[in-house]
Amino acid sequence: MKKETARTLRAFAIELAIYAVLIVAYFFLVLHFLGAWLYRLESQHRYIYASVAILLMIGQAVLLQNVTTLLLRFIRGRAR
Amino acid sequence: MFFPISGADISPIYLVVVGFVIGIMGGFFGVGGSFIAGPALRLVGLNWNFAVGTDLAHIVGKSVVAVRQHRAFGNVDLKLGLLMAIGTIAGAEVGAQLIQIFKRAGNVNLVVSVVSIVVYLSISAFMLWESRKTLILQKSRLPQGKVKGVKSKEDDSAFGPVTRAIQRLKIWPMVSLPASGIKEISLWLILLVAFVGGFFSGFLGGGAGYIRMPSMVYVLGIPTHLAVGTDLFEIIISASYGTFSHAVKGNVDILIALVMHTGAAIGAQIGAICTQYFAGPKIRLAFVPLPLIGAAIVIYTLFTGHKL
Numbered sequence: 569m570k571k572e573t574a575r576t577l578r579a580f581a582i583e584l585a586i587y588a589v590l591i592v593a594y595f596f597l598v599l600h601f602l603g604a605w606l607y608r609l610e611s612q613h614r615y616i617y618a619s620v621a622i623l624l625m626i627g628q629a630v631l632l633q634n635v636t637t638l639l640l641r642f643i644r645g646r647a648r
Numbered sequence: 649m650f651f652p653i654s655g656a657d658i659s660p661i662y663l664v665v666v667g668f669v670i671g672i673m674g675g676f677f678g679v680g681g682s683f684i685a686g687p688a689l690r691l692v693g694l695n696w697n698f699a700v701g702t703d704l705a706h707i708v709g710k711s712v713v714a715v716r717q718h719r720a721f722g723n724v725d726l727k728l729g730l731l732m733a734i735g736t737i738a739g740a741e742v743g744a745q746l747i748q749i750f751k752r753a754g755n756v757n758l759v760v761s762v763v764s765i766v767v768y769l770s771i772s773a774f775m776l777w778e779s780r781k782t783l784i785l786q787k788s789r790l791p792q793g794k795v796k797g798v799k800s801k802e803d804d805s806a807f808g809p810v811t812r813a814i815q816r817l818k819i820w821p822m823v824s825l826p827a828s829g830i831k832e833i834s835l836w837l838i839l840l841v842a843f844v845g846g847f848f849s850g851f852l853g854g855g856a857g858y859i860r861m862p863s864m865v866y867v868l869g870i871p872t873h874l875a876v877g878t879d880l881f882e883i884i885i886s887a888s889y890g891t892f893s894h895a896v897k898g899n900v901d902i903l904i905a906l907v908m909h910t911g912a913a914i915g916a917q918i919g920a921i922c923t924q925y926f927a928g929p930k931i932r933l934a935f936v937p938l939p940l941i942g943a944a945i946v947i948y949t950l951f952t953g954h955k956l
Contacts, residue, residue: 584914591910595649595660599903606902607652610895618895621705621902622888628906629709632913633716 583639590635654698654901662692667706667908671915674707674857675714676922677876677935682707683768683858683942685908690949694904696760697751700852701899702908705891709905710912711883717920723877725827728870729885731835732860732878735842736849736886743850744893761950764852768939768946771858778807778866779933786929811869828870828878841867842882849890857883858939865932872931873923 602624609617649660666688670681682703689699718724750756819834845860857879864875894900923931 587914591664594910595907599906603652603903610653610898614896614898617902618892618900621895621900621905622708622891624902625705625709625891625905625909626712626888628909629712629913632910633713633917636914636917 583636586639587636649907651901651903653903654694654702656692656694656698656901656904658692658694658904660907663904663907664911667710667911667913668915669911671710671713671912671917672919672922673915673938674710674880674912675717675916675919677857677861677919677931677938681710682852682856683764683939684945686764686852687942687945687949689904691945694901696757697747697894697897697899698901700747700760701891701894701897702901702904704849704887704894705900705902705905706908706912707887708884708891709909710916711880711887713913714916714920715877715880715884717917718877718880718923721873721877721920721924723873723923724881725825725870725874725878726881727823728825728828728838728868729878729881731823731838732842732845732882733885735839736846736860736882737889739843739846739848740850740886740890741846741893743847743852744890744897746851747899748897758950760852761946764946765943765950767848767852767859768943771862772936772939772943775862775932776936779929779936782929783933807866808869811866814867815869825870828868828874830869833868838868846886849886850893861935862932872929876923876931 606617606620609620650657666685670684673681673684682700685703685706686696686699689703690696694702715724747756747760750759814837815830815833817834817837819836821835822832823835823838824830824832841860841863845856845863847856848859849856860882861875861879864870864879865872870878891900895902926934
């Protein structure tokens, strides 16, 4: 039981570390380039900005969940 | 990191950590976490109108993650969620309009602060009383607190007799909610609970799960696990609408929301998995300190004016 818990915690720690690296890359690549465009959209086309905001949020949610699920599967697969 | 839409300068690490913490809470308690996220954003200098709108946007993403997890556990009543969305959207619009009135009057920060303190303290006090009483009832094995629920997820509540009396109200049209184990309940009650939740969602920000989740358990009689999952499903619809409404009014900085969500995405999954290990009254008792933390942050910001 203790061995199983330790394995789960280790897998989770590895997942967090990989996830953190991906997120830092995401900040610099995506948000940096999107920032100026979203700012213009917010000041000039509010309705389009509102729709894009929701789509971005849902898109990111689905993407990140799939990334974490894949990471978890990959790490657990390797741990066995 | 500078966020040009709101003109705020906030550390992305702070946003990710806040997102992660409220992600866990969201997945576990079925709440948007706005009682933490709103004050936490205010604490770093964001105006309340931006804190409210941005928090709503981040909640959309977090709820998508948590609902997908909860659906896998069978914790989502889609019919109830869709019905509630109607009342919530109406309430959210009324709340958002009220925010605009106070914004024009120039006292939005003070009014929202005072109302949020009162609401957070009231919820904590009531849930502390109810969950403690339920746990004592369970220990002494008294059968009168039982709330009807689906067999695998039956729930106890000291508020059970009141809940059953509410369920017996015959105000046409009546609807059945088999997934939640409810044979018949007035549609108006569902819409009323949703409207009140929606109003606070539009006015104080977030999905207002801190009001809707307890209301679903105590007023509608939904078992806690199903209330958590269904509330999150309903939050996706209502928070999307609230985000759109606030974005059009210039109250959403989507960049801040996207950064916060990177932490929330992983936290929400952990929280949803944790619900499988706790009984309903224990989940509700654990919920009690959360609105108190939100109230403490608002009181601190209100009286000191200090921003990190």
